[in-house]
Amino acid sequence: MQEDFMKQQVIVVGGGASGLTAAIIAARSGASVTIMEHTSKPGKKLLSTGNGKCNLTNLSMPEGAYRSGQPEFAEKVLKSFTVENTLKFFQDIGIVLTDRNGYVYPNSGQASTVLEALLFELKHLGVSIVTECKVEKIKPDLTVITAKGKKKADAVILAAGSMAAPKTGSDGSGYALAKELGHHIIPPLPALVQLRCQEKWYKQAAGVRTEALVTLKTDGKAIAWDRGELQFTDYGISGIPVFQISRFAARALQDGKQVTAELDLFPAVDFTKTQQMLIERRKRFGYRPASEYLNGVINQKLIPILLQEAGIKSGNAEQITPAQIKNLTAALKGLKTVITATNSYEQAQVCSGGIDTREVNAKTMESKNINGLYLAGEILDVDAICGGYNLQWAWASGVLAGKHAGRGKA
Numbered sequence: 001m002q003e004d005f006m007k008q009q010v011i012v013v014g015g016g017a018s019g020l021t022a023a024i025i026a027a028r029s030g031a032s033v034t035i036m037e038h039t040s041k042p043g044k045k046l047l048s049t050g051n052g053k054c055n056l057t058n059l060s061m062p063e064g065a066y067r068s069g070q071p072e073f074a075e076k077v078l079k080s081f082t083v084e085n086t087l088k089f090f091q092d093i094g095i096v097l098t099d100r101n102g103y104v105y106p107n108s109g110q111a112s113t114v115l116e117a118l119l120f121e122l123k124h125l126g127v128s129i130v131t132e133c134k135v136e137k138i139k140p141d142l143t144v145i146t147a148k149g150k151k152k153a154d155a156v157i158l159a160a161g162s163m164a165a166p167k168t169g170s171d172g173s174g175y176a177l178a179k180e181l182g183h184h185i186i187p188p189l190p191a192l193v194q195l196r197c198q199e200k201w202y203k204q205a206a207g208v209r210t211e212a213l214v215t216l217k218t219d220g221k222a223i224a225w226d227r228g229e230l231q232f233t234d235y236g237i238s239g240i241p242v243f244q245i246s247r248f249a250a251r252a253l254q255d256g257k258q259v260t261a262e263l264d265l266f267p268a269v270d271f272t273k274t275q276q277m278l279i280e281r282r283k284r285f286g287y288r289p290a291s292e293y294l295n296g297v298i299n300q301k302l303i304p305i306l307l308q309e310a311g312i313k314s315g316n317a318e319q320i321t322p323a324q325i326k327n328l329t330a331a332l333k334g335l336k337t338v339i340t341a342t343n344s345y346e347q348a349q350v351c352s353g354g355i356d357t358r359e360v361n362a363k364t365m366e367s368k369n370i371n372g373l374y375l376a377g378e379i380l381d382v383d384a385i386c387g388g389y390n391l392q393w394a395w396a397s398g399v400l401a402g403k404h405a406g407r408g409k410a
């Protein structure tokens, strides 16, 4: 048996999804591995994923799912540890998986079981997990300094996450550690987050959930769109389609651009047919008050907002003019809203931005600045759409970092 002091000494900074995976793979490669985690327990964020059910990957990989200054970097890494590899990895540590329209979850429906499986495997491999251990500095010679003391390693895997959901432990301190080692950080911003809007009518619309196509525009030009269940809140918009486009809104706002969105609240039918329908309804229901004219077409809370946008005030539906019908169609097919801000990091699921991937070797996850320093997970400038893609990134980058950091000295 190899003596412990002969083994490659690996320190993993951060016990989140990517750090735990990296530690398993490094230990399986024969290294002696220590995870340093500054909260009281590893894997806190993992517990809140997928509404506590952990959507751990996705069987479909749409183009544009991963966003980064260098999307080809993410692509290379994801090719080295594919979705099939993820399925096998979790099955091998005892997780039975279930596929819901391509979204993969543990069959238990409990994120806690995924975390426990990872922890069982780490224990089985003899990995040491030191909690309440904040890494304060990593020296270029790979000495890791914490309040508890210092330890020199042969390889360090920095997997300290981003600034999203800081209550789970990712407080952004990882960026400072990387910066001190000469890495450049693309300024992090909240992503997969709700958008705050200017209009006063949100107070009236709050609570409505409806199918919609949300198109994000900067300076009048469409830059991102997504369709799904839109949620109106008293301050703006939420729901999956909003999350998917939010990182572009955050960056455009940061750049001082004018950011708006158009909400197509009748996305299944095109403009002409929608207008035709409204003309027909005026013929059939002309006797109804204008306020009842859209009854059954759209959520009732939205009707006064749409009528106001179209300039329809009172009277019966038969008094609605052709110009107002056109305006109403335009409002239904593209209700305009001005985006003023995103919600904060507390509400964001991930961050866009992070360590510039041009400074990292995509084959090994090793830093190009510091030999023996490896980077994994959300700390890097890679973020993805909702649906299991961010965890797939954490597993893939963690496995690659663990594999190369854990390689023996021989």
Ligand SMILES: Cc1cc2nc3c(=O)[nH]c(=O)nc-3n(C[C@H](O)[C@H](O)[C@H](O)COP(=O)(O)OP(=O)(O)OC[C@H]3O[C@@H](n4cnc5c(N)ncnc54)[C@H](O)[C@@H]3O)c2cc1C
Binding pocket: 013, 014, 015, 016, 017, 018, 019, 036, 037, 038, 039, 042, 043, 044, 045, 046, 048, 049, 050, 051, 054, 055, 056, 057, 133, 134, 135, 136, 159, 160, 161, 162, 164, 165, 168, 169, 170, 171, 172, 173, 174, 348, 349, 350, 376, 377, 378, 379, 387, 388, 389, 390, 391, 392, 394
């Ligand atoms: C509410 C919510 C739901 C989500 N749901 C999903 C989902 O269903 N599917 C999906 O794919 N993605 C989901 N995500 C995103 C996913 O959880 C993250 O992308 C992923 O956990 C990132 O993993 P990571 O290891 O890079 O970072 P983290 O999981 O954040 O881990 C980083 C760890 O490092 C520790 N740390 C930080 N700084 C230091 C330091 N200086 N010293 C020591 N330790 C430190 C932190 O305490 C933390 O434990 C969700 C996120 C949130 C917030």
